[in-house]
Amino acid sequence: MILLTGGAGYIGSHIAVELLEMGVEVAIVDNLCNSNRSVIERIESIAQRPVVFYEGDIRDAALLASIFEMCPIEAVIHCAGLKAVGESVTMPLAYYDTNVYGSICLCQAMQKANVKKLIFSSSATVYGPDAEVPYLESMPRGVATSPYGVSKGMVEKVLEDLGASDPDWSIVVLRYFNPIGAHPTGLIGESPQGTPNNLMPFISQVAAGVLSKVMIFGNDYPTSDGTCVRDYLHVVDLAVGHRASLRVLDSPGMHYYNLGTGCGTSVLNMVQSFIEVTGVDIPYQFAPRREGDLAAFWANVSKAEHELAWRAEKTLNDMLSDTWRWQQYAIVHGH
Numbered sequence: 368m369i370l371l372t373g374g375a376g377y378i379g380s381h382i383a384v385e386l387l388e389m390g391v392e393v394a395i396v397d398n399l400c401n402s403n404r405s406v407i408e409r410i411e412s413i414a415q416r417p418v419v420f421y422e423g424d425i426r427d428a429a430l431l432a433s434i435f436e437m438c439p440i441e442a443v444i445h446c447a448g449l450k451a452v453g454e455s456v457t458m459p460l461a462y463y464d465t466n467v468y469g470s471i472c473l474c475q476a477m478q479k480a481n482v483k484k485l486i487f488s489s490s491a492t493v494y495g496p497d498a499e500v501p502y503l504e505s506m507p508r509g510v511a512t513s514p515y516g517v518s519k520g521m522v523e524k525v526l527e528d529l530g531a532s533d534p535d536w537s538i539v540v541l542r543y544f545n546p547i548g549a550h551p552t553g554l555i556g557e558s559p560q561g562t563p564n565n566l567m568p569f570i571s572q573v574a575a576g577v578l579s580k581v582m583i584f585g586n587d588y589p590t591s592d593g594t595c596v597r598d599y600l601h602v603v604d605l606a607v608g609h610r611a612s613l614r615v616l617d618s619p620g621m622h623y624y625n626l627g628t629g630c631g632t633s634v635l636n637m638v639q640s641f642i643e644v645t646g647v648d649i650p651y652q653f654a655p656r657r658e659g660d661l662a663a664f665w666a667n668v669s670k671a672e673h674e675l676a677w678r679a680e681k682t683l684n685d686m687l688s689d690t691w692r693w694q695q696y697a698i699v700h701g702h
């Protein structure tokens with residue numbers, strides 16, 4: 368059985384479906400601070416298999432101890448955390464508390480239970496603003512520009528020191544690029560609270576008529592059309608990447624993988640492609656650059672391709688049409 372922290376969230380829910388569909392038993396622990404209980408039912412409905420769900424906090428040592436006592440956990444996939452970059456600047460303590468202290472609590476509970484296989488949700492943000500593109504796993508971590516980004520680098524360092532202290536640990540650090548899209552059933556996807564900060568949920572809420580137009584932050588970057596370039600990957604491909612990483616947990620030590628497509632797409636191209644794929648008009652306007660944004664980055668994905676035998680399979684059209692299907696379901700069902 369796999370313990371999946373943050374399994375009711377956007378990425379965790381897709382990982383849960385993938386694991387259940389491959390016949391793996393899943394226990395989820397999530398405090399629902401950025402998700403809701405109905406996600407668990409929707410995971411079960413897609414996979415047609417039950418999930419063990421614990422509503423609670425990864426910082427609750429007694430809860431974690433009881434989960435390890437009650438469930439035959441072999442490995443942990445750790446997605447729980449706070450992820451809003453802007454909010455992390457105004458609430459740094461909450462971010463370090465949940466992301467760093469929460470990860471330490473989890474590792475302590477794992478150590479006590481003698482479960483030493485861990486997959487951690489990290490981010491491309493750890494490469495920092497000065498790294499050359501495409502990003503390679505062998506590059507050093509840079510200085511991330513937000514407390515959120517710093518918290519991810521700090522957890523990576525904690526895990527490295529833990530791995531160095533005890534050769535029995537096997538730790539996979541997955542550095543996600545820009546996950547978008549939703550499950551093709553349209554039953555699970557991203558549900559940002561309030562006005563979205565990220566591009567894809569913003570575009571889809573404009574399409575749904577919730578927001579009036581997309582502001583494109585900057586059109587004077589040194590890129591082909593002047594707008595920023597990112598490596599967007601389908602959340603289902605990302606979830607499959609976790610499934611592929613489980614095998615690596617049989618080899619002790621630290622393992623790092625970029626999960627992206629290896630291709631960059633500009634913001635303008637994203638908006639125009641969304642219009643083409645869905646047939647829905649998206650009013651947009653150019654606006655000043657957003658502070659802290661990098662002009663362009665994407666992944667070198669050779670390591671994941673060779674060692675995990677994984678590559679992102681879904682197209683940009685899949686990402687956009689699946690996002691739109693989910694957005695329409697979410698509006699109707701109030702998610």
Ligand code: NAD
Nearest residue numbers: 373376377378397398399400401402424425447448488490
């Ligand atoms: P999400 O907010 O949808 O999911 C995170 C889940 O963790 C939520 O369900 C939330 O309720 C839960 N949670 C938060 N604090 C908790 C705590 N203290 N105890 C228990 N549960 C808690 O976010 P997501 O997009 O699914 O991201 C999952 C992970 O991937 C995060 O660690 C995030 O930093 C990382 N990541 C996300 C992206 C992205 O673009 N979405 C990119 C890179 C890395």
Ligand code: UD1
Nearest residue numbers: 452490492564565566567569582583584595634657659660
């Ligand atoms: C951001 C975070 C990153 C985090 C990721 C997922 C920053 C600097 N980086 O990545 O650490 O891992 O989200 O949570 O915040 N854009 C617009 N208009 C919008 C929204 C976005 O033009 O309304 C542009 C942005 O300027 C950017 C691109 O779209 O160039 C993608 O933005 P976003 O989806 O927020 O992702 P990142 O900034 O790459």
